[in-house]
Amino acid sequence: MSYYNPNYPDTPALKRAAKKRIPAFAFDYLCGGCHDEIGLAHNFDRFEDVKLQSDLLAPTPDIDLSVELFGHRYAAPFGIAPVGLQGLMWPKAPEILAKAALEANVPYVLSTVSSASLETIADISEGTAWYQLYNPTDAKIREDLMGRIKRAGYKVLLVTVDVPTFGYRPRDIKNGLAMPPKMNLRNIAQMMQCPSWCWHTLLAGVPEMQTLKPYMPKNMPTSELANFMNNTVMGAVDFESLKVIRDNWDGPLILKGLVNPEDVAQAVALGADGVVLSNHGGRQLDIGESPLDTIRAIDKAYGDKIKLLLDSGVQSGGNVAQAMAMGADFTLLGRTFVYACGAVGHHGGEHAIEMLKQQMTQVMGQLKCPTPTQLPHFLKAGPGV
Template identity: 40%
Template sequence: MNLQSAINLEDLRRMARRKLPRIAFDFIDGGADDELCLARNREAFERYRLLPRYLRDVSGREQGVSLFGTRYASPIGISPTGLAGLFRPDADLMLAAAAREANVPFLLSSAANAALEDAMPVAPGHVWFQMYCTSDEAINADLVARARKAQVRVLVVSVDVPVNSNRERNRRNGFSRPFRMTLPVVLEALGHPAWVLRYLRTGGIPMMRNWKPYASAGASAGEVADLYGTLTPAPMVNWEHLRRIRASWSGPLVIKGLMHPEDARAAVRLGADGLVLSNHGGRQLDAAPSPLDMLPAVRAAVGTDIPILLDSGVRRGSDAVIARCLGATSVIFGRPTLFGVAAGGQAGAARALQLMRNEIDMVLAQVGCRRFEDLDANFLWTPSTGSSKGGKVERPHAQPAGVRS
């Protein structure tokens, strides 16, 4: 398959769909309930227009951003995604290598198949570690200690999964824990022989290696997955859990999944160094707002100095530009790089990052801005107002009931 024939991220999605059995493709592609949140994440970007400025010298463009003391080449990164090894063996390590080559962050999920100790040597300056708080405080403390020992620079704590969501595509396909290759799954998968051969050659369902140390000796991949399922989600997790992590972690701490401005403000008061504004890619609360819609209120709540990475629904370079104009520092995305790695391994993930980088560069030139970090609301126009005053868009940003920021 010629990855260079992919001219946008949707092309990589179509390539992955041909490579993967339905049960695997839908695991990546699907959301919760009616998947309205998936559509809402895209519709949020579609409501905005970029207002170009011409007769400006844009011959030398720069899209780098600084995050937690590191300069990255582009304002993009790879979101944490679990079970990537199901789509291609060693997918997590391929994603890490692609991030290293593109000089962007890769947020390794604690639900990944690669252990953080194995991913860090692949891309030591680019791997951030994402963890969930579990019901076992000793394991929480050990995950932080392992990240510190592996010399992870940025620790990301996800807080938006208090309970498992209703992912109906997975249920219809028979994707359950423990994962079983039932007859209907096998029959459908036979239409994707390369995936089946890799699955069988590597021993079936891949091991969740970050959790293997907490299982009994000799535990199978299924038994480790079952252990993970008993530890997470952990509905008892609260602000005190974050306080303990902040006390034990001296590096940059990023909280992922907060959407309410008051929660964002509380996280910063607690000591968070950054936020990932996310609705878990529409995979948790189907009635949740788009992170893009919440971005102005969250930015106002935490001030200008706290990095905000916007996640969920980012599919175009123009999306990164719009997010920056509304107050984001950078953006991250997960599905496109998973589709890329499923379609073509590390080269496929690299193609996804390259496509986004190329689009951002083109849009910067089109809007008349040489530096990504110079983007602001002056470059936005919305049909709801149709005018600007002093170059600034007069767009009222509605806040949810009860929000004061």
């Protein structure tokens, strides 16, 4: 059995522990949403409408959590979503999570704006990690970056399409978030309240965006980070720009950040292999839809043409089961895994994976559902479903 700490049996417990160990400016970046955080709350609340119904008099099945996706059989129907600035929230978090994902046979998705380089994570994951790409505005940077991704051996490319603007996040604006963090009195005071974070950061080194470092102007002031991201890294994404990426990528291509059926139709026309139904964890459009609001219609129209992954609001094994019952083929979780690193340290990834597997196994055993692909049969129709 992998590492499991019973003091943290669910995501809320991990979040409470992480909040005590991560400086407030970094924790706010992780847990916060945009504007009034209405969309963030809606993502979580929407799961309350999804009910599953047990088949208690059926024979007791052997539970098998494994699912096949893009030619690989994963041990469970969830993976680790791309989260930017992971090393700021907990030192070496990308390395911790990539290693745990490899050992557990679930996918780890490296963010372009991670604190670990794509080459480092490719080595740690032994070629099993996926890569998340923003569309650089500079064609030369895009070509160079995609060349590095191919040479490193990544097999699955996930393109984030739901950041046409830099998110308006009041917490980050107030904190003056930067990478590396600003050394003002307020932030220094917050760091000093987290001695374990300080010690591990000292050992790991100041967090930087290692993958993007070759493309950053030398001695760029931290105040220019947002402009660099907006003007260079997160270029506009539309059908035509995605065609360029599709034509230059031979492996599975996933578009992350779609919510409505019309966009999924275009993803199918593009020749994408999958989409992540997502609203960026409630961090981009506060008054938008949750993926659970639209997944059943999308599954009905396109579920036989493209793989449907889902994130945003998923924080338990029960949520994974609910998402799959609604039509998802796979799920991704971000915050839960970073909370786990903050709470448990270098065992964080192992703990979170084991926690989710235990939760999901119990739910499926209670339903008497043998495999994740059969979960739609246990969906109870009702309001909101």
